[in-house]
Amino acid sequence: MSNSNPGPRRRRGSDQPTLKQVADAAGVSPITVSRALNTPERVNEATRARVIEAVDKLGYVPNLVAGSLASASSRFIAVIVPSLANAVFIEVIRGLQETFEARGYQILLGNTDYDLDREYQLVRTFLGWSCSALVTAGLRHSDACHGLLGHWDKPVMEVMELGEALDLNVGLDHQEAGRCMARHLLGRGYRSIVYVGACLDRDYRAGMRFAGHCQVLDAAGLDAPLIELDRLGSLEAGAAGLDQVLGDFPEARAIHFANDDLATGALLHAQRLGLRVPGDIAIAGFNGLPLGQHVTPRLTTIQSPREAMGRLAAEQVLRRLDHQPVTQQQQDVGFTLMVGQST
Amino acid sequence: MSNSNPGPRRRRGSDQPTLKQVADAAGVSPITVSRALNTPERVNEATRARVIEAVDKLGYVPNLVAGSLASASSRFIAVIVPSLANAVFIEVIRGLQETFEARGYQILLGNTDYDLDREYQLVRTFLGWSCSALVTAGLRHSDACHGLLGHWDKPVMEVMELGEALDLNVGLDHQEAGRCMARHLLGRGYRSIVYVGACLDRDYRAGMRFAGHCQVLDAAGLDAPLIELDRLGSLEAGAAGLDQVLGDFPEARAIHFANDDLATGALLHAQRLGLRVPGDIAIAGFNGLPLGQHVTPRLTTIQSPREAMGRLAAEQVLRRLDHQPVTQQQQDVGFTLMVGQST
DNA sequence: CGCTAACATGTTAGCGCTACCATCTTTCTA
DNA sequence: TAGAAAGATGGTAGCGCTAACATGTTAGCG
Numbered sequence: 001m002s003n004s005n006p007g008p009r010r011r012r013g014s015d016q017p018t019l020k021q022v023a024d025a026a027g028v029s030p031i032t033v034s035r036a037l038n039t040p041e042r043v044n045e046a047t048r049a050r051v052i053e054a055v056d057k058l059g060y061v062p063n064l065v066a067g068s069l070a071s072a073s074s075r076f077i078a079v080i081v082p083s084l085a086n087a088v089f090i091e092v093i094r095g096l097q098e099t100f101e102a103r104g105y106q107i108l109l110g111n112t113d114y115d116l117d118r119e120y121q122l123v124r125t126f127l128g129w130s131c132s133a134l135v136t137a138g139l140r141h142s143d144a145c146h147g148l149l150g151h152w153d154k155p156v157m158e159v160m161e162l163g164e165a166l167d168l169n170v171g172l173d174h175q176e177a178g179r180c181m182a183r184h185l186l187g188r189g190y191r192s193i194v195y196v197g198a199c200l201d202r203d204y205r206a207g208m209r210f211a212g213h214c215q216v217l218d219a220a221g222l223d224a225p226l227i228e229l230d231r232l233g234s235l236e237a238g239a240a241g242l243d244q245v246l247g248d249f250p251e252a253r254a255i256h257f258a259n260d261d262l263a264t265g266a267l268l269h270a271q272r273l274g275l276r277v278p279g280d281i282a283i284a285g286f287n288g289l290p291l292g293q294h295v296t297p298r299l300t301t302i303q304s305p306r307e308a309m310g311r312l313a314a315e316q317v318l319r320r321l322d323h324q325p326v327t328q329q330q331q332d333v334g335f336t337l338m339v340g341q342s343t
Numbered sequence: 344m345s346n347s348n349p350g351p352r353r354r355r356g357s358d359q360p361t362l363k364q365v366a367d368a369a370g371v372s373p374i375t376v377s378r379a380l381n382t383p384e385r386v387n388e389a390t391r392a393r394v395i396e397a398v399d400k401l402g403y404v405p406n407l408v409a410g411s412l413a414s415a416s417s418r419f420i421a422v423i424v425p426s427l428a429n430a431v432f433i434e435v436i437r438g439l440q441e442t443f444e445a446r447g448y449q450i451l452l453g454n455t456d457y458d459l460d461r462e463y464q465l466v467r468t469f470l471g472w473s474c475s476a477l478v479t480a481g482l483r484h485s486d487a488c489h490g491l492l493g494h495w496d497k498p499v500m501e502v503m504e505l506g507e508a509l510d511l512n513v514g515l516d517h518q519e520a521g522r523c524m525a526r527h528l529l530g531r532g533y534r535s536i537v538y539v540g541a542c543l544d545r546d547y548r549a550g551m552r553f554a555g556h557c558q559v560l561d562a563a564g565l566d567a568p569l570i571e572l573d574r575l576g577s578l579e580a581g582a583a584g585l586d587q588v589l590g591d592f593p594e595a596r597a598i599h600f601a602n603d604d605l606a607t608g609a610l611l612h613a614q615r616l617g618l619r620v621p622g623d624i625a626i627a628g629f630n631g632l633p634l635g636q637h638v639t640p641r642l643t644t645i646q647s648p649r650e651a652m653g654r655l656a657a658e659q660v661l662r663r664l665d666h667q668p669v670t671q672q673q674q675d676v677g678f679t680l681m682v683g684q685s686t
Numbered sequence: 687c688g689c690t691a692a693c694a695t696g697t698t699a700g701c702g703c704t705a706c707c708a709t710c711t712t713t714c715t716a
Numbered sequence: 717t718a719g720a721a722a723g724a725t726g727g728t729a730g731c732g733c734t735a736a737c738a739t740g741t742t743a744g745c746g
Binding site: 020 | 701702703704705
């Protein structure tokens with residue numbers, strides 16, 4: 001039986017040209033092509049030119065998966081946030097993205113939907129991609145997640161809040177922010193103040209602000225009633241929150257909202273109801289979104305530097321990745337009380 | 344010289360446990376572990392249990408980079424948008440992300456900053472990651488980018504607008520949207536109508552809406568003056584746009600803004616100036632953002648189903664990835680004229 | 687009981703790239 | 717001019733996983 005030789009086993013990869021083919025076309029070895037593309041300064045200029053020519057001719061696109069496997073590191077940065085529906089996280093992401101992208105890193109975005117188990121799953125997946133670093137919103141994680149990240153040898157950055165962190169930490173003190181606004185309202189002479197939040201178990205940073213708020217009111221010997229809405233921040237929810245305050249606490253003279261979406265929703269709703277702000281009811285928010293600064297009366301709120309927080313976090317991580325000393329593991333980006341006409 | 348044998352050359356990868364180690368711990372071969380994790384139905388239940396046990400004991404995290412290299416495909420979906428500063432793209436991304444993540448795909452997000460060369464670079468990078476599909480906002484690409492995507496054998500989805508697409512296409516007809524609003528304004532009796540846009544060369548979809556707007560005004564024998572602002576949509580820019588209209592076209596009775604951010608900024612600014620809307624000047628927008636629906640008077644605008652567009656696009660891509668027939672390569676998600684009190 | 691089909695598992699050979707070491711050439715120094 | 721140092725390039729051996737094929741094992745059938 002003169003059967004034809006079955007030949008070596010073949011697999012089809014992608015049919016894209018490979019480094020090897022570029023090398024052949026340029027008359028050099030594969031490693032030289034690799035160097036010409038990744039560390040051009042280590043290759044003779046003339047050689048590099050020939051390589052680039054071959055790359056263009058063949059339409060070569062480097063296989064980054066193979067490169068990452070061989071070098072045991074990708075240029076991915078894992079970024080984990082609880083929600084994409086909240087402008088706050090989007091702005092932090094923007095700061096991160098800008099800064100990392102400029103340095104050739106690619107963001108891998110994950111959304112936990114405020115679920116710590118989901119976060120753990122995302123972390124697992126992202127570790128599987130040999131990310132160069134991981135940035136996550138918040139200091140609260142599941143035990144399993146702590147276990148994974150604790151043993152990981154790459155930079156871990158926790159943003160948004162300050163506290164006991166795994167590694168790097170950039171954020172602001174939410175409790176102090178809550179105290180700050182409560183003090184402002186007291187300073188304005190309000191004594192009957194209601195806090196309105198939404199899902200404080202999930203948006204626990206708002207819960208921390210509420211805690212600060214309570215401290216100040218307690219110290220002044222005042223009640224600190226809370227109304228908790230069952231859906232996250234939105235203009236609609238804010239309007240509903242105002243209605244609830246008017247119903248449950250007719251004596252209320254000021255409302256401290258957990259965020260600007262709620263506060264602005266309430267403010268616009270108050271106008272529709274014919275209520276004067278702050279004459280009939282004062283309204284304060286948190287975040288400093290543009291929205292609240294363009295309504296009349298302008299919203300009193302606390303500005304948090306979100307995009308800057310993202311940028312700073314990225315810079316710290318990059319410094320670590322460049323093996324430069326990180327001056328401070330923890331950095332407070334602070335906040336600014338912006339007094340508008342709504343209080 | 345009885346030097347010790349240098350032994351085989353060693354490289355350190357990550358010191359994470361590997362499939363092989365799990366296999367040894369479970370007393371099976373590596374491929375069985377692979378199958379137990381990826382295609383559990385192809386492995387005996389008892390074996391699978393032993394594998395899972397070993398995985399947990401060792402804290403094994405699969406190396407997805409290696410898996411992707413071996414299988415020549417990652418579970419990445421490349422998503423390219425021109426900006427993260429615009430709520431519109433965020434909402435489309437949210438629709439995409441939700442749908443893809445539920446099916447175990449990971450979004451790779453890229454931001455072109457409205458630069459087609461940047462888009463080409465991103466596409467190159469993403470192809471290098473063996474993405475399963477690519478979703479990009481818009482139908483306009485550089486020639487180089489067309490070249491790359493034209494030869495690519497994975498699904499390509501272009502969203503936001505409708506037209507001659509590379510492969511799949513989900514969006515809406517912006518020119519028709521422009522016509523629709525112009526007709527509405529004419530129907531309301533306005534004759535002196537100014538269009539205010541921002542960077543129409545970059546936000547060319549707004550340019551398409553302007554083109555539709557012009558058609559309708561032309562047909563009615565009316566002028567269609569344009570004011571173009573030099574920064575992208577924001578409340579501030581909208582306020583500036585109103586000022587410019589009042590200065591340059593004192594006879595203007597209505598302003599058709601390119602988007603809701605501009606329109607709402609102008610509306611709030613008009614209130615600060617003491618102008619009646621629509622009595623002194625009518626204002627219309629585009630997008631149907633919540634913002635515009637909560638000001639008084641409520642903004643007349645055109646609602647585009649952004650999150651739904653993202654979901655639909657993702658579903659079409661998934662259908663293709665599942666080798667199911669795609670009923671329509673092109674799908675129009677339409678839009679809705681929402682008449683408020685601002686016109 | 688022999689034959690086949692379905693299931694379960696293993697063996698082998700890469701996927702395309704880069705780390706590591708080796709080699710060769712050129713330049714500089716004493 | 718020898719010897720060292722620096723620069724340029726190449727060979728080899730994996731990185732950790734899965735595709736493709738091969739083999740063994742059990743069930744099903746007349």
